[in-house]
Amino acid sequence: MRDDDGFHQNLRFACATRRSISQICREIGINRQQFNRYISGEARPSAHNIGRIAAFFGVSSQDFELSPKVFETRMTRPDRDRLQAGSLLDGFPGDIASLRRHIGYYQTYHISPSWPGLVVSSCSRIFEDNGSIRVKSIERIRDTANEIVQFSKYVGLATFWRNRIFIAERSVGRQPMLSQTILLPFEVHQRVYLRGTTMGVSWRKENLPYASRMIWRHIGQEPDLRQMLSRCGVLAMNSRQLPAMVRHFLETPDAEVLTLSSDY
Numbered sequence: 001m002r003d004d005d006g007f008h009q010n011l012r013f014a015c016a017t018r019r020s021i022s023q024i025c026r027e028i029g030i031n032r033q034q035f036n037r038y039i040s041g042e043a044r045p046s047a048h049n050i051g052r053i054a055a056f057f058g059v060s061s062q063d064f065e066l067s068p069k070v071f072e073t074r075m076t077r078p079d080r081d082r083l084q085a086g087s088l089l090d091g092f093p094g095d096i097a098s099l100r101r102h103i104g105y106y107q108t109y110h111i112s113p114s115w116p117g118l119v120v121s122s123c124s125r126i127f128e129d130n131g132s133i134r135v136k137s138i139e140r141i142r143d144t145a146n147e148i149v150q151f152s153k154y155v156g157l158a159t160f161w162r163n164r165i166f167i168a169e170r171s172v173g174r175q176p177m178l179s180q181t182i183l184l185p186f187e188v189h190q191r192v193y194l195r196g197t198t199m200g201v202s203w204r205k206e207n208l209p210y211a212s213r214m215i216w217r218h219i220g221q222e223p224d225l226r227q228m229l230s231r232c233g234v235l236a237m238n239s240r241q242l243p244a245m246v247r248h249f250l251e252t253p254d255a256e257v258l259t260l261s262s263d264y
Contacts, residue, residue: 008041010064010071014057015039017075028056028131029096052131058089091166092159093133099160100133101191102126105223107231108137109246110214113202115143118234119242119250123225124216126158133158135167140232154179165194177201181214192218193245215249 018024021039025032030049037043038053045053047061054061063074093099106124114120124137137154156169165183170176179200186193198214201207219228235241237251 006066006068006071007044007064008039009068010066011053012039013068013072014053014059014075017057024056027093027096028052029100048130055131091161092157093131094159094161094166096128096131096133096160098163099126099158099165100128102165102185102194102218103128103133104221105219105225105228106194106216107219107228108214108216109242109250110198111212111250113208113210113212115141115234118236119239119246121232121235121241123228123232133160135169137169138229138232140229141234143234165196177207183214183216193249194218195249213250213252215246217243217246 015021015024021035022032025035028035030052034043038045050061050064054064057075059074063071066074103126106126108122108124109119110122111118112120120139120141122137122139124135126133126135128134135154135156135158137156139150139152139154141148141150143149153172154169155172156167158165158167160166163185165185167181167183169179169181171179177200179198181196181198183194183196185191186195194216196214197211199209199211202210231241237247242250
């Protein structure tokens, strides 16, 4: 029996704003046959799937319960926020099927101008939430020599395009900062390490922007979190805590840290 509520009509209208149903299903991660049943009115998605669909189209789950006329206005009104940021937001999560292969916990390593010659080790997690691929990171540093204790949290989004993972993060706190990271899987069959570049603002060097190499080491889906946190901090390049692959990637001669001087 067909359900004649406005949800299915609203879904059909939303789908008409995209290139193809196949693309929609692929990026959301829903079976095409099942999605066709949603469009035709033969079935209604679960609350979880409605959330994923809504996130993909940049609306709320409740918006799909609006009357078709109001929903169309919500999707197309000139002052809609998505008109300003839509092109960027539509880029997330990109190829979600490929990105899902990298979900899990990571020990991350990069060189920061705040600690010259040392490697900063942090923790990150890539996970799926309501159709988006999110990132949470923790940076915990105890610099005994300089009597510094730093604990920072970051939240962000990840997207996958052309075999590249793009991550945008925002620090949590009173004076938030933004950082960007681009990662590249080494090879199709090698998913332990993700290598790339990170761009951010130094913590101790007058908040100067910098860019440096970064490498992520996949730890697993359910690692020992205390052990992961214990590995966080600043490490010497010859530290035994640095895996050989990490050391080789970060100590390459052309892996220098690029900074922008305050008197530029």
